[in-house]
Amino acid sequence: MNNAGAGPASSTLGDWEGWRRIIEVNLWGVIHGAKTFAPGMIASGRPAAIVNTGSKQGITTPPGNPAYNVSKAGVKVFTEALQHELRNVAGCKVTAHLLIPGFVFTAMTAGARTEKRPAPGRPSRRSTS
Secondary structure, X not given: OEOOOOOOOOOOOOOHHHHHHHHHHHHHHHHHHXXXXXXXXXXXXXXXXXXXXXXXXXXXXXXXXXXXXXXHHHHHHHHHHHHXXXXXXXXXXXXXXXXXXXXXXXXXXXXXXXXXXXXXXXOOOOOOO
């Protein structure tokens, strides 16, 4: 199960660092997970499933957060391509599936993850007292 989600607000002409972070987490997290575990799953010869969490926003692409939409649309396309490739591996018993949840109220959707994180090796600006 590859479930990755970051979604600070974005705009098409806005902060490119935010875009990079969203795509690294949401899309590359899923790609890295599949590429790390799929070869061993295939080699085992046993039935198995890879489930990637997308979002309905990757399909409906509503206005308001294009970086998130692009990242989750990428998860959809990656999962479809993965399933196609797995079907064409001789003897493969591994399948790929896309989980598409609707809106879920979480700390992320409430804005708790929109604060900027410090660069590696730099202390947080939050008070620890």
